[in-house]
Amino acid sequence: MPSTKLLILGALAIGAISVTSPATATAVPDSITLNQNGKLYQPFSFDHAQHILLIKECSDCHHHTTGTLVLDPNCARCHQNSSPTAVVSCKGCHSSTPFSPETLAEKRAHKERFHQDKMGLKGAMHENCIGCHKKMGTGPAGCQDCHPRNAKGDAFYSADRKGAKPAHAKEH
Amino acid sequence: MKRRNFLKACLIGGTTVALGKTNKGWASGSFEGYPEAMGVLVDTTRxxxxxxxxxxxxxxxxLPEPDTSFDDKSVFEEPRRPTAKAYTVVNEYEKKSPGGPVYRxxxxxxxxxPACLTSCFVNxxxxxxxxxxxxxxxxxxxxRNCMIACPFNVPxxxxDSVTNPVIKKCIxxxxxxxxxxxxxxxxxxCPQEALTFGHxxxxxxxxxxxxxxxxxxxxxxxxxxxxxxxxxWLYLSRTEFDKIGFDTTLNNEPIISNVKDFLGMVPMVLSIWPALFSGIHLLSKHDTQQEHGHDTESTQEDR
Amino acid sequence: MKKMIQHGLAVVDSPYTESGEKRSVMNKLLLGLTPSQYLLQAFRNPFNWILAAIFAVGLPILIGRFFFGLSWATSGSCDYPWGLFLGFGLFAMVPLSSSGFQLGTACEIFGRHDLEPIERLALLNGLLGYFFAVVYLLVDLGQPWRLPYPMVVSFGPAAVLFLVAWHVATYLSVQVLEVSTSFFEWIGFPAGKQAVRRITLGLTVSGIILSTLHQGALGALFTYAPGKVHPLWYSSSFQWLHFFVSSLPGGLCMVITVSTIAAKTMTWRRDGRFQQSLDRITISLAKGACMGLATYITIKLIAIAHDNKWSYIDSGWGQWFLLEIILGFMLPLVLMTYGVHTRKMPVVRMGAFMTVFGVVLNRVNTAIITFNWKLPEREIPPWREVVISLTIFAIYIVVYRFILYRLPILYKWKMQEEVVPATEAVRAPAPGRRETNQVPVASYSGMTKLD
Structure with a gap:
C-alpha cells in the first residue's frame, strides 16, 4: 500500500451533501454530490448506485439506520429492535462541527450517552470511504483521487514549493 | 554600605524563594491541571x-513558506522535530510493519x-x-533554557533573526x-479525525x-x-509507544520535581551560611586579634 | 620587559618614580616606559603575535555574530541550544573562578593570613572568570540587551536560572569591590580602599553564600533535563553538589595554574614576598584541592551507586566517563597528594593542570558532549563558534595579563610613607643604572626576547 497514494483528504467543510434526485424518505439516490461547500477541494459526484451494486448491504455504511439490522452484539443491545430511523444521511448524526463549543457543551451535558465518541461528519466519511477502499484493496484512497484540489487548496498546501530537501527536515 | 547590599542580596534571595513558593506553589506540588483545560487526543491509528x-x-x-510542498512525502525519510518554522511535524514510523506505517x-x-515555564527566568x-x-x-x-528543559524537544x-530572535512553538x-x-x-x-479536541x-x-x-x-x-x-495532548497507539518515537522513560513527576532538591536547599544556605561564617570569623578573630591585619598590611609575609 | 629591567628599568610598584616624582596615570599604564619603549616590548613578545593572529580572524567574526545573527555564527541547533559559548564559556569558566570566594574565606574568615600573598590573585581570577563567563553569555544570548530583564522587567522566581542571574550579578559586583582595593592602591585613592576594607567581612560572607548557591545552581540547571543529560553525568539529588564540590578544587587548581604561568612569564612583576611564598602556598592550595577532589570523587561514585547506574560504565559513554574521572580527578588527586608529601612542586602543578582540565571536561561533557545522548547525532560546533570562543578566551588572557602587569596583585604596592625614604636609599646606587635607562630605543634591537 504505497503511502504516496494516501493523498490529502482534508476538505474544510463537507457541510452539505445534496442528493441529486428529489429526496424523499424512501427514494434511493443514484448519485450524490459531495463536498459542495469544500474550500480547498472541488465538489465531486459519488456513484451511490455502483456502491449499492458492489456492497449490497446498506448497513455496512449506514449502520443501523437502514438495511439489515445490526449483528454486532454490542450494537444489538440497543439497536436490534429499533426500527430503521428516518435519518439516513451521514450528516443527520455526524456533526459537521464536532468540536464547536456548542457540541462540546452538549456532550458534557449528556455524559450518560453511549455515543460520546461519535466522529464528526468529515472524519466519518473519510474513515468510512478510505477504510473500506483500503480493506477491499480497491477504490480511490488519495485525496485528489476523489476530490481534485482547487486553486486555493494548491496555495494552502504550498503545492508550488519544490525544495530539494524535505521541508523543515534538519534545520541548519 | 555594601554590607547593606549584601543583606539586600540575602533578602532578595529570600523573597525569591518565598515568591517561588507562593506564586507558583502549584509548580512544586501535585497540580492536576486546570479543570476546564482543553486538550487534543491523537489517535495515531487513524x-x-x-x-x-x-x-x-x-x-x-x-509561518514562512516550507521548503517543499506539504504534499511531499519524501520528508518522511528522516525524522523531523518542531522548529521555529514548523510548529508541528508528522513523522513516519514502523515503515516496514505489516500493518503499514504509523504516523505520529x-x-x-x-x-x-510545563518544564519550559518553570525554567524560564523571565516568566x-x-x-x-x-x-x-x-x-x-x-x-x-x-x-534557551526552555529548550534544554523541554522533555519533548519542542521549542x-x-x-536566523538578528534583532529579535524569539522562541517559537505551538500555542x-x-x-x-x-x-x-x-x-x-x-x-x-484533520480529515481522519485522528485529532479529537475536547476537555x-x-x-x-x-x-x-x-x-x-x-x-x-x-x-x-x-x-x-x-x-x-x-x-x-494525549496519544493512542497501535504499538508500544517507544516504537513510534515517544520517550517512554519519562517519569510521571513533573520536571520541576527534579529541581526541588536544589531549590529546597537555597533558603538553608541563605540563612545558615551568614551566621556560620560570621561566627567562624569572630572565633578566629579572637584567636589572632593581634594579627588581624589585611592583605597588604599583613605581617605574615616572611613566614 | 625582563630585558628592559636588566637594562636598568625600574618596575612600577609605588606611586613615585625613582626620582621621587609622583607617577601619572599614563606613566603607570605604560608600566613606566615611554610609549615607544612600550610598543617595542609589546612587539618583541612572540605571544602577542599569536594573540594578534587570533584577533585578526576572531574579532571580525565576533562582531559579525551581532550583525548576521546566531545562525551565522553557531550551529543554531534546536537540539543543542547551548553550544560552546555556554558549554565551555559559562559552565567551565565559572567553576574555575571559585578561587575568589575560597581564598577570601580562608584569609578573611578563617584567618589564614599566610595565604594572603595569593589572595589577590585568587580574587582577580574569580572576578575575571565570572566577567568573561558573562561575556560568553552575552555573545550567546539571543537578545543580550535584555540581560537586565530578570532583574527589572519580568521575574521568573521559580527558575534556577533566575537564581543564577541574580547571584552572578550580585557576586560580580561583590568581586569588583573585593578587587577594587588593588585598584584604589594603584590609582592612589586610599579613602576608597579604606571604605571597601571596612566591609570586607560582609563581602566575603556574601561571596560564600552566592558562590555556594550559583555554583550549585549551574548544576541544578541540568536537573531540568533528566532525560537528556547522560545518567553518568546526571543525578537529581547530587547534581548541584557535584557542580559545587568540583568547583572547589577547580578554582584552587586554576589559581595554581595561573600563578605558575605568571611566575614563569612575569618574573619581573612578582615581588619577593610572592616568589618566596609561592611554593608554600601552592602546597596549601593543593592540600585543599585534594580534599575537594577526594570529596568530589566520593560523592560522584555515591551518586552512581545511589541510582544504581553501574551498568552504564560498560558502554562507550562509560569509558568516556572513566577517562574524565580518572584523568581529570583521580590521577590529579594521586599526583597532588604525592607531590605534597614529597614536596615535588612540578608534580603538584601537573596535578593542578589536570584538575583544571578535568573540571572543564566535566562541564563540556555535561553541557554538550554527552547531552542528548539518546539522539542519534552528535553536534559538532561549526568553525565560527570555535573561533569566537577562542577569541573571547584570548581577550580574557589579554585582560588578565594587562591587570597583572599593573595592579598590585603579584606584588605589594609601596605606600607613600614607606616609599619616600626608600627612594632616597635607592638613589645612591642608581645613577649608573639610570644612565643605561637613557639608551635610545634603537639600542634595544639586539634583544631577542622580552617576556
Whole structure:
C-alpha cells in the first residue's frame, strides 16, 4: 500500500451533501454530490448506485439506520429492535462541527450517552470511504483521487514549493 | 554600605524563594491541571500521514513558506522535530510493519506543569486556564533554557533573526482560536479525525473507552495522561509507544520535581551560611586579634 | 620587559618614580616606559603575535555574530541550544573562578593570613572568570540587551536560572569591590580602599553564600533535563553538589595554574614576598584541592551507586566517563597528594593542570558532549563558534595579563610613607643604572626576547 497514494483528504467543510434526485424518505439516490461547500477541494459526484451494486448491504455504511439490522452484539443491545430511523444521511448524526463549543457543551451535558465518541461528519466519511477502499484493496484512497484540489487548496498546501530537501527536515 | 547590599542580596534571595513558593506553589506540588483545560487526543491509528495539519498550522500561524510542498512525502525519510518554522511535524514510523506505517504528529504537548515555564527566568511562559502554554516574546532574553528543559524537544529558536530572535512553538492556536472556544487549526483540518479536541478530562475517559472497546486496535496506554505530570495532548497507539518515537522513560513527576532538591536547599544556605561564617570569623578573630591585619598590611609575609 | 629591567628599568610598584616624582596615570599604564619603549616590548613578545593572529580572524567574526545573527555564527541547533559559548564559556569558566570566594574565606574568615600573598590573585581570577563567563553569555544570548530583564522587567522566581542571574550579578559586583582595593592602591585613592576594607567581612560572607548557591545552581540547571543529560553525568539529588564540590578544587587548581604561568612569564612583576611564598602556598592550595577532589570523587561514585547506574560504565559513554574521572580527578588527586608529601612542586602543578582540565571536561561533557545522548547525532560546533570562543578566551588572557602587569596583585604596592625614604636609599646606587635607562630605543634591537 504505497503511502504516496494516501493523498490529502482534508476538505474544510463537507457541510452539505445534496442528493441529486428529489429526496424523499424512501427514494434511493443514484448519485450524490459531495463536498459542495469544500474550500480547498472541488465538489465531486459519488456513484451511490455502483456502491449499492458492489456492497449490497446498506448497513455496512449506514449502520443501523437502514438495511439489515445490526449483528454486532454490542450494537444489538440497543439497536436490534429499533426500527430503521428516518435519518439516513451521514450528516443527520455526524456533526459537521464536532468540536464547536456548542457540541462540546452538549456532550458534557449528556455524559450518560453511549455515543460520546461519535466522529464528526468529515472524519466519518473519510474513515468510512478510505477504510473500506483500503480493506477491499480497491477504490480511490488519495485525496485528489476523489476530490481534485482547487486553486486555493494548491496555495494552502504550498503545492508550488519544490525544495530539494524535505521541508523543515534538519534545520541548519 | 555594601554590607547593606549584601543583606539586600540575602533578602532578595529570600523573597525569591518565598515568591517561588507562593506564586507558583502549584509548580512544586501535585497540580492536576486546570479543570476546564482543553486538550487534543491523537489517535495515531487513524492518521494517514497526509500532513494537512502541518499545512494548516503553517497558514494559521503565518509561518514562512516550507521548503517543499506539504504534499511531499519524501520528508518522511528522516525524522523531523518542531522548529521555529514548523510548529508541528508528522513523522513516519514502523515503515516496514505489516500493518503499514504509523504516523505520529509532534507539537508542543502543553504540559500541566510545563518544564519550559518553570525554567524560564523571565516568566515568559503562561499556562492558560484553557490549557495552552503560551509565551510572551517581549520579555524573552534568549537563554534557551526552555529548550534544554523541554522533555519533548519542542521549542524552536529563531536563530536566523538578528534583532529579535524569539522562541517559537505551538500555542494551541490560543490567540486566534482557543480563546474563543474554537479547536486548533490542525484539529479542524484533520480529515481522519485522528485529532479529537475536547476537555482534557473527558478525552482521558474517551481514550480509555476506545482502548476498552477495541483492545486489538490499541496498545493499553494513554501517553500524556501521566507523563511528566500530564499533558494536554494525549496519544493512542497501535504499538508500544517507544516504537513510534515517544520517550517512554519519562517519569510521571513533573520536571520541576527534579529541581526541588536544589531549590529546597537555597533558603538553608541563605540563612545558615551568614551566621556560620560570621561566627567562624569572630572565633578566629579572637584567636589572632593581634594579627588581624589585611592583605597588604599583613605581617605574615616572611613566614 | 625582563630585558628592559636588566637594562636598568625600574618596575612600577609605588606611586613615585625613582626620582621621587609622583607617577601619572599614563606613566603607570605604560608600566613606566615611554610609549615607544612600550610598543617595542609589546612587539618583541612572540605571544602577542599569536594573540594578534587570533584577533585578526576572531574579532571580525565576533562582531559579525551581532550583525548576521546566531545562525551565522553557531550551529543554531534546536537540539543543542547551548553550544560552546555556554558549554565551555559559562559552565567551565565559572567553576574555575571559585578561587575568589575560597581564598577570601580562608584569609578573611578563617584567618589564614599566610595565604594572603595569593589572595589577590585568587580574587582577580574569580572576578575575571565570572566577567568573561558573562561575556560568553552575552555573545550567546539571543537578545543580550535584555540581560537586565530578570532583574527589572519580568521575574521568573521559580527558575534556577533566575537564581543564577541574580547571584552572578550580585557576586560580580561583590568581586569588583573585593578587587577594587588593588585598584584604589594603584590609582592612589586610599579613602576608597579604606571604605571597601571596612566591609570586607560582609563581602566575603556574601561571596560564600552566592558562590555556594550559583555554583550549585549551574548544576541544578541540568536537573531540568533528566532525560537528556547522560545518567553518568546526571543525578537529581547530587547534581548541584557535584557542580559545587568540583568547583572547589577547580578554582584552587586554576589559581595554581595561573600563578605558575605568571611566575614563569612575569618574573619581573612578582615581588619577593610572592616568589618566596609561592611554593608554600601552592602546597596549601593543593592540600585543599585534594580534599575537594577526594570529596568530589566520593560523592560522584555515591551518586552512581545511589541510582544504581553501574551498568552504564560498560558502554562507550562509560569509558568516556572513566577517562574524565580518572584523568581529570583521580590521577590529579594521586599526583597532588604525592607531590605534597614529597614536596615535588612540578608534580603538584601537573596535578593542578589536570584538575583544571578535568573540571572543564566535566562541564563540556555535561553541557554538550554527552547531552542528548539518546539522539542519534552528535553536534559538532561549526568553525565560527570555535573561533569566537577562542577569541573571547584570548581577550580574557589579554585582560588578565594587562591587570597583572599593573595592579598590585603579584606584588605589594609601596605606600607613600614607606616609599619616600626608600627612594632616597635607592638613589645612591642608581645613577649608573639610570644612565643605561637613557639608551635610545634603537639600542634595544639586539634583544631577542622580552617576556
Amino acid at each position: 492518521c494517514v500521514g497526509c500532513r494537512s495539519c502541518e499545512a494548516a498550522c503553517n497558514k494559521e500561524q503565518s 504528529k509532534m507539537q508542543c504537548n502543553h504540559c500541566n506543569e 515568559a511562559y503562561t499556562k492558560t486556564k484553557e490549557g495552552a502554554v503560551i509565551y510572551n516574546s517581549k520579555v524573552c532574553v534568549g537563554c 524552536g529558536y529563531d536563530y 494551541l492556536c490560543y490567540d486566534t482560536r482557543l480563546k474563543v472556544g474554537k479547536p486548533p487549526a490542525c484539529v479542524e483540518i 482534557r478530562a473527558d478525552l482521558i475517559k474517551l481514550a480509555h473507552e476506545r482502548i476498552r472497546a477495541n483492545p486489538d486496535r490499541y496498545y493499553d496506554h494513554v501517553y500524556g495522561e501521566k507523563e511528566v505530570g500530564g499533558t494536554s
